[in-house]
Amino acid sequence: MKPTIYDVAKAAGVSIATVSKVINNTGKMRDTTREKVKDTMKKLNYQPSLMASALTGKGTETLGLLVPDISNPFFSQIAKTIEDRAHENGMSVIICSTDENTDKEKKYVELLQRKHVDGMIVASSYHNIEILKEVVNRNTPLVMLTQDDAGLGVTSISVDDFKGGYEATSHLISEGHRDIAIIAEYAKSSKQRIYGYLEAHEEQGLETSEDHIFRTIASIENGRESLRKIVQKGKVPTGIFACNDLIAVGVIQEAKEMGLKIPEDLSIVGFDNTILATTTVPGLTTIAQPITEMGNRVVDVIISEIKNKNQTKERILFKPQLIIRGTTAVVKI
Amino acid sequence: MKPTIYDVAKAAGVSIATVSKVINNTGKMRDTTREKVKDTMKKLNYQPSLMASALTGKGTETLGLLVPDISNPFFSQIAKTIEDRAHENGMSVIICSTDENTDKEKKYVELLQRKHVDGMIVASSYHNIEILKEVVNRNTPLVMLTQDDAGLGVTSISVDDFKGGYEATSHLISEGHRDIAIIAEYAKSSKQRIYGYLEAHEEQGLETSEDHIFRTIASIENGRESLRKIVQKGKVPTGIFACNDLIAVGVIQEAKEMGLKIPEDLSIVGFDNTILATTTVPGLTTIAQPITEMGNRVVDVIISEIKNKNQTKERILFKPQLIIRGTTAVVKI
DNA sequence: ATGAAAGCGCTAACAT
């Protein structure tokens, strides 16, 4: 079965200390010895146990990533860049989908701690703050992605949600829309997007009303349902700002089934600029998050925190970018 | 910092053996003792180290999952169900995207072994068979997903690719298409789909030619490029069977830019039935893989292999299902 | 019913 350091030592005729040294490329020794050990490692197909070494104080070289749902394209896309960057740095990542469920979050966070992950990236939004605080107290580097720091005093990386909401809404307003609904998520980030939505209206001296603000959880089905709710409320708005692409797609699909023409009868702006935004017809006008940059950055940050703890914490906001495609147009009079 | 079993033992006034027993719910002891220990575990917020226990022979409660690319919706969707099912069974999963790169596969497989994963699910297609053999030899349960067993003698779970290819093609043929191209991947599964494509033709006494078989790697961009190549070759076929939805979407997009009407000028069938198939316009006719069932099944299998090794190995084929949407129509005369 | 102690595979000080 799996050879251990002892097997290698015996086969190479040296002590385990020597083997350990060649594994870690530390210490000094005769070149011939090093070669001999390397050879026998290869011959035995020896693979040092990361668990054993982690137990002696070294890291586990694994990162934990908490997302709401890995099957949501936004998260799978960002997970991919996180994974790539992590591997470039010799780390792998355990992905957990919380389904925006506080119990699951708790369970997964504890699990990740028991697995001794070297750091945790939290891109999931429902929080049991106490749990996360525990993590921080226990000195496990933790950074928030797509989220504010929830009062934890950790660094957070996200897009400028306020600005994104502002730009999405301003675009609609500039096209003449005066009756704009917003479908947000429950997450904090959505709150900022709502504020941006409000700000854009206010700036133009436009009224807003609670009636135009809807909330749901990200999924195509929920997007459809939201549109149904909006329509039930009475007058159909001319524009909808959906706080993510998944919801926007749902709105598009439902609108079509209702016989609403897009963008003639209804303009839609999404958020995220995932792969979905390019596959709808018309293409989805949306607010792009710099997914790759954010993913890379978050692992850079967490790795530097792992290397030398107590880095200064920051709140990093990336610039959102309005991508105009076909789901928005000048409002019909 | 993190409390250990010693801290708990000391605080509770018992030995670590006793604490271990309550952690694992083994052995007998006075109820009061058990309670006392439980209480102090709670008070100290103690979380047993999985690494330490793994080192003593228990499992790591971790599964490794190798996929070509987690940002491909098919894989992120199946990863989600795998993750869910795994967690239901107290296991978490480390996901690695190989990018269909043999070197990466090798690197990740070794990594996963060093991390002592209890089992590995391989849904990635380019194989360094030797590496995988090593895994099997070392007695780490391994099951192939979406792939045949590559001569490893392990159980494999996939859709019936041959049948899927046959049905996709037959559908096109039944709509009157006589000039059908196929865009496949390099994977083994694609080979089966090609055979299905061939079979469907043969059954109808229709000619086929190598000229109509194209290969690429799954991505929208490669789908677009493939269509360009097909067009360059001369006569544009009336039907295209793309071996996955991503490629199909690329074909649709490129076709539109070329001014080709879908399905009037070109009928398209995809494969997978991912979220993308519902967002295109028209909706994508595609071959559905039972993603949830396959995902659940694969973890059930691997878990039973982990529990009692040497399960009988099988080749499990799920039934594909043709989902007719809007990208296919009777051929124009 | 409870505890002492050996051992899992490795690292890192300390000897030689």
Next chain:
DNA sequence: ATGTTAGCGCTTTCAT
């Protein structure tokens, strides 16, 4: 230059 040894946090057998 190389080896000895004491942990790391836990499980498990064997005593008590």
